[in-house]
Amino acid sequence: MHINLAHQCTTIPCPGCSQLWGLKHNKLTGTLSIGMEFSNQLSLVDLQNNEITDFDGTGGKNIQIRLAGNPICEETGVTKNCCVVPQSNPTSLYTTPPSPSSCPSATCSSDQVYSPRCTCAYPYTGILFFRGILFSDLENSTIYVALQTNLTQFFQLNNLPVDSVSLSNPIMAPYSYLLLNLSIFPYGQDRFNRTGVSTIAFIFSNQSYKPPPNLYGPYVFHGDAYNHFSDTKNSKKSTTSIIIGAAVGGSVLLLLSLLAGVYAFHQKKKAERASLESNPFAHWDVKKSSGSIPQLKGARCFSFEELKKYTNNFSEANGIGSGGYGKVYRGTLPNGELVAIKRAQQGSMQGGLEFKTEIELLSRVHHKNVVSLLGFCFERGEQMLIYEYVPNGSLYETLSGKSGIRLDWTRRLKIALGSARGLAYLHELANPPIIHRDIKSTNILLDQHLTAKVADFGLSKLISDSEKGHVTTQVKGTMGYLDPEYYMTQQLTEKSDVYSFGVLLLELVTGRRPIERGKYIVREVRMAMDKTKGLYSLHQILDPTIADTSLKGLEKFVDLAMSCVKESGADRPTMGEVVKEIENIMQIVGMNPNAESATSSSSYEEASKGSTLHPYGDQSFAYSGTFPV
Incomplete structure (x- = not known):
């Protein structure tokens, strides 16, 4: 079968197929021409709702053609059979409930x-x-x-x-x-x-x-949202009763206040206490949290009972991760939306300051490459953060082969670009700028389209105008990703995140942990590089998953990573410059840097196969903490 698309004839073979209906709604243009080279089993070609302007019907006389919704049907009125939508249509309404006429005894409301x-x-x-x-x-x-x-x-x-x-x-x-x-x-x-x-x-x-x-x-x-719960009427009656009761009580209090001023004073204090209890920050301990209550934009306060219900009492079946802070549970909101609930375990709280920092930061930032915070819980001695659910886990799990998703070279470029864009947003567009301070593969999450999202802001710091681009602070981060200049001077800058990102880029290329068997990935790559040879002679340390594929642009990618991990922060690029360089590399490879991320390659078969080619071990190096100076 031949289909002329945009006046360029493209041959589309269909060996052994009986129907070709997957080309509807695709904005195909030009002339449709049915030749002789098609399967003798082909009986249907469905090209409805495209931009086809002409039809050469000399071939394929035994094939049913559907062109409804194309300009050819509106302008020329070709063969009526081609332009009429059949009653039995792949996109027509297939429905099992009976029609009203077949249920005469039923009287349904609108x-x-x-x-x-x-x-x-x-x-x-x-x-x-x-x-x-x-x-x-x-x-x-x-x-x-x-x-x-x-x-x-x-x-x-x-x-x-x-x-x-x-x-x-x-x-x-x-x-x-x-x-x-x-x-x-x-x-x-x-x-x-x-x-x-x-x-x-x-x-x-x-x-x-x-x-x-x-x-x-x-x-x-x-x-969809369900608005017809069987207990809605009772809830409305209860609400009405409460309102009426409150009105009567208020009138009584008003009358009593005229008779006894002291009594009115006590009633006022009682009302103030009730108002304080309804405040979601009423129990926020300023001393323990090292600061005032969070200033939120968009995040809501969840009760402990709500989260307990959404996670089926925090059942093990809903556990999706764990770390030094505690566990992460999958929860389901009443509207069916999935959420990830990060629950700090008793005795190992990240600290009120870090908890407050992450709430404030994530409630203010909104970017497709930064994980979204939906709310938090701070009651009954609990610290919980509620995020959007990111189904494909962390980049670390994917590189280690645990998720069953295989990343080819192009998908790794897209993940690198998404992570860089999220970090550049924090550095250059957030007001005030935000330094993440813990960029690593376990803090890069992948959604259902493998779009990268920067996560975990517990160690992040804000930079105000008075701090002139750096914050003098206690050294915190993860070994292997830590900027040596920050470690020596205790001066945290945006270039500290750039260094960590450079290590992440090397991790994407090699599939190795930053520190593995006492060997540091930056030093290993620097020693193995030979710029006079193809792929810089890095064949021995490339991730085996991509080693035998086309790696166009790899040299420029490695050059970018090594520029990010230079000893002096002043010699490193900004994250905005990193984003532009990755976009240039993608264009060299023939990719569109502005296209949406590719969908996950993880199918039933691929997930079951997993991967045995990754040198990652079972031990996680996901440690975030304070280093002695």
Whole structure:
């Protein structure tokens, strides 16, 4: 089959396939020409909603062509069969609930929905994003029936309050994602309570439900907000009663104040104490926290009971990481959104000052390459921070082979660029500027598209105008990433972060820890480099995962890393200059530095294979602390 795109004829072979429908909504332009070199099994070519202006129909007489939504249908009116949207269409509405006419006994309100059993209810809705499917015929309704039956049986076998489920509107999205609208109907009543919705959302987020393996691959569920909880009316009645009670109580107090001034004085003090209790910072201990209460922009205060509920009582099944500060748990908010909850363990708190610093800094910074802080908890002796959930863990876990995700050279360049942009934002656009002070691979997180996000601001410092570009402070950081100039002088500057970032770049190239078996990565690279030879003769210390692939631009990448780890901070580039240099390297490689990060290469098969090529061991070097001076 030949398709003329933008007036350049491109041959697209289709050996053995029966339908070619993945080219819709792609802005294809020019002339469509069907030649003779196509599979004899090819029966359907679906190019709806593109920019095709002409059609040469001399070839492929037995092939069904769909051109609805193209200029050719609007301007020339070619063969009507090509321009009419068939009733059975891969993107048409596939739905299982009955129509109102087939349920004459049901009388649903305007915002209720008919369930497959002809009952009126308020379903819990959302979208299932399948990242991999093992079928190509989207018109085959039995595929969705199998998924729907499997879902219903799963809920019922697990004694969940679900009567039935409905699937609708299958759509193929970019990157071959399949989107399906999902409606889940309650059992025994017309709406869910809060526990039911929270349990269902948790099952999807925790991946407890597994779709039919012979049809569907990995998935993500995005739940809609549910506004029809069964306890809403009772809550409104309770709220009304409270308001009425408070009004009556206020009137009584007003009358009593006229009779007894002393009594009124005590009542005023009592009201002030009640107001103080409602303040989320009422228990903030200024002495222990080494400062006043945080000044927040956007972050909210969570109660301990809320977080306990979102994490299923901080169960081990929801544990996703740990460190010297404590543990990190995955939690699910009532709307289905996933969060990461960093909980400091008793006896090893990071300190009130560090806790307050991280809250204030992250509530003020907003950048796609900096992890977002959603809130915190500071009660019952607990210190907890609530972040956006970053599903692919840290760069350290990926380089060590623990995550099952394999990073080729281009993905490593994109991760380097994202990390550099996040750090440059902190140095040059934040007001006042922020020095991270603990840049390392365990503090670079990767989201579902492998977009890098700078995390963990517990050791960060602000630079005010009066400090003239540096802060004299106690030396803190991680061995192997620590700037030697900062270690000697105790003067922390933005160039200290640049040094740590240079070590991170060498880590991306070699796949080695900064300090491994007593060998320092900066010294090892400097000794092995020979600029007169290809790849600077670094073959022996390159990460084996990328050693046998095309490494165009590697020499410039190594030059940049070595300039970042120069002994004198004055000789190192700024992070803004580092960003520009990585962008130049990507353009040399033929990449667009402004394109979105590539999606994760981690599939079921790849994740199960893992990687045995990484020299990282099982021991983490993720130590952050104070060094003796």
